[in-house]
Amino acid sequence: MPERTGRSVFAADYALVAGTAFADFGAEAESCRVSTRFGPPSGPVRRLAYGDLDVLYLARHGERHDIAPHRINYRANLAALRQLGVSTVIAINTVGIIGDRLQPGALAVPDQLVDYTWGRSHTIYDSPAEGLEHIEFTEPFSARLRRGLLAAARAADVQCHDGGVYGVTQGPRLETAAEVDRYERDGVLYLGMTAMPEAALARELGLEYACLSLVVNRAAGRGSGPIHADIEASALTAKMRAMQVLKQFFSRQA
């Protein structure tokens, strides 16, 4: 299929890129396959309706949820959304929490990143055809979008933590207890596997980007039981809260 450029009928300003907790989301919505100069995205882009507002949705781990974090074609995912006219991406991701500031089930909008990943295609500037720009990344997330998400959470009466450092690990395995100690010394509060290179690529492609993070477990060595028990007990609560925030957020954009 030829690449789509600019706005098409299947177009929107906002997109959600979501992972594990949203694996079943948007399955019945109308979808569109897009090809990009970086190859195919993780799956079809779906169109969700929030009142009068269309929002595009992409499952970053694929429709069958079988693409590991290090195998995701982040470049194609973001380029596909850009081609469909998207200007703003809300990244939904699940994270583990270091420390007692938040409990599993909570939401957060991180304000900083540390990238511990390796071997991922992390930039669009990979060939002379793309040119070269050293993007500024001092503040990795869009301040405007962060404010909007936090305001929506307040309006929806859903607690959502403002700020904190998201440490991006390579996965797909979870961390060792000693790694978590090291990340804590680095100032990391949340651990997840997908915010990089996603955030940097969004910036390179001129997209506004911020994370709405679902805290689903205590980090390795910090809980009282198995991590997956934490996740099972809290993922649905966090997802329902995130959906309330998104509904409120999009009702304010329409």
Ligand code: HPA
């Ligand atoms: N570590 C890394 N990624 C994660 C975690 C975690 O504890 N929980 C959810 N995604």
